[in-house]
Amino acid sequence: MTPETLLGYPVVVGAGVLEQVAAHARRAGLERAVVLCDANVEAYARRVSAAFAGSVPLRAFRLGEERKTLESLAAVYAALGETEADRRTLVIGVGGGVAGDLFGFAAATYMRGLPFLNVATSLVAMVDAAIGGKTAIDLPAGKNLAGAFADPVAVVADVEALRSLPEAQIREGLGEMIKHAILSGQAAFARLEALAGHAFAGWPWSDLVAENVAVKAAVVAGDRLEGGDRERLNLGHTFAHAFERASSYQLTHGNAVAVGLRAAGLAALAHGTWSQRDQERLVRLLLAFELPIAHVGLDVEAVLAAMRMDKKRRDGRLRFVLPRALGEVACGIELEDAIVREAVEHCTR
């Protein structure tokens, strides 16, 4: 099944597909639009608004990981008010994961919900954040704590946007791509291995993004509101979030996912459900993609404490998603403390 069939909305992937945004607005029967963008991609966003026949207001916001706040939400609401957006106005968000989360949440709640179109401009947004209908802002008490499940009318991922990204930002998305490859199986994993050593400019981005969208869409479709199968997407993330927090977010999410995948593999190895050979393949791929496999010097106790904090919020018990083989994961695994500790120790030295 196509992502559109699985998700209920189209995900348009390709080079130059940016120009299709206006057509999608028309197809959705929406008369008006407003473009909200990350200030970093304002020039790009202007191309979106210029593709409309009439004049479409555009508002740029200074975003960044630390600005996904209630204050930013208030500013977005104010912009929607100023531009006289109403329920027949298409809100077009242009930017990376932060932009999609913030603009998507604002659209989902302004007047109790305006239609939203997500133009993803970062690799993380294209392969992960923009797919699945999750929007959120951070609260002082934690990341992504307030939000909404709200499907966009469409997601547009123009891979030409990746050309202008610094390599470090491309790398932010590679951890999630490796995670998707583990969920997907041998072929997807081998395909990534074959790309190692090639410059990003030569990667077949349209195909890669489309395949990652397909993997995520298949998981999300069966579990829109989280409670079952979607847990698979947490592979490596219980560790990753703890590493991020314990580093006071000096470790970016993308790098934390890389370390977290290695840690999940180490734990699965100790738990007896993952092979040494697969773990070595995983670590080789992480290294080949120049992703970190440890955050040296991080306090082990701080990581473990962050992990307990995280899970205590949910049900008081630590439960992990672990790899079993390429194409197979196990969910809801309660690990012995010693196994968790050892995996963390390995990834902090």
Next chain:
Amino acid sequence: MTPETLLGYPVVVGAGVLEQVAAHARRAGLERAVVLCDANVEAYARRVSAAFAGSVPLRAFRLGEERKTLESLAAVYAALGETEADRRTLVIGVGGGVAGDLFGFAAATYMRGLPFLNVATSLVAMVDAAIGGKTAIDLPAGKNLAGAFADPVAVVADVEALRSLPEAQIREGLGEMIKHAILSGQAAFARLEALAGHAFAGWPWSDLVAENVAVKAAVVAGDRLEGGDRERLNLGHTFAHAFERASSYQLTHGNAVAVGLRAAGLAALAHGTWSQRDQERLVRLLLAFELPIAHVGLDVEAVLAAMRMDKKRRDGRLRFVLPRALGEVACGIELEDAIVREAVEHCTR
């Protein structure tokens, strides 16, 4: 059909039903709960938390019409964080319309949605605000501008809570009850007429609340997300909102609805779709209930400007819901300016 069948969740109405809250939480399979309340009804809310076997945290907030803000939302989110609420925690909101809107929106968005149970303690909340799954906060640009459609797991309306309310607060709900009676028909309207002159203490509140819930549930059920039939509930409200705004909210919503119903009747009369006899019956009932039928001295131009502001946000045209007969309304009516002006003039002198 019962409100539960229509809405998909139970609305428990009666004297002493407060004690059933804990049972509803158990029925919903929820292990934990947190009680959020308007500080004005904290003693009442303590009875809710005391009805649970284990300890249930309670947080009280100073609310009021002017506090349905993003700042209050941040405070509610913080309380949910402090009490370690998660997706299996039932959020119980106790209070009037403001409390239900604010706590309901917080619950709908915290962790992308916690289950919510609405304990309505004001007449307006019982007969109107708590029914229909609409939650919201105000923004600087306007009232109820940010919110969510989010059904509660149950609504509990214990009419004993009405006993302690000042008469003015009871009266806040009477306008909506008259509106529902017009939507409902002769019998409901005559029933209200028969109550005129009797002290509130002697009114059959359980029956009255249950009937109002049934009227609203029937309208809402056919149009959960607003777009069609739900517009009927706007009877009198285009005028009412303009009166409220033009008075800088010195006119309360309940009183504005009373004036707005009269204005809608006057406009319908001039439009030729409502009888003089029915209009006189309406005005007599408003007066018998000691509700205002005008806000003397209000600037007519300010009211008309407020009305244009309101509608411009939606589609640039003024459209009204007008009464046709008891039990029949007409939606989407575009009135001549002169008719609107005359109705407003009558209601400001």
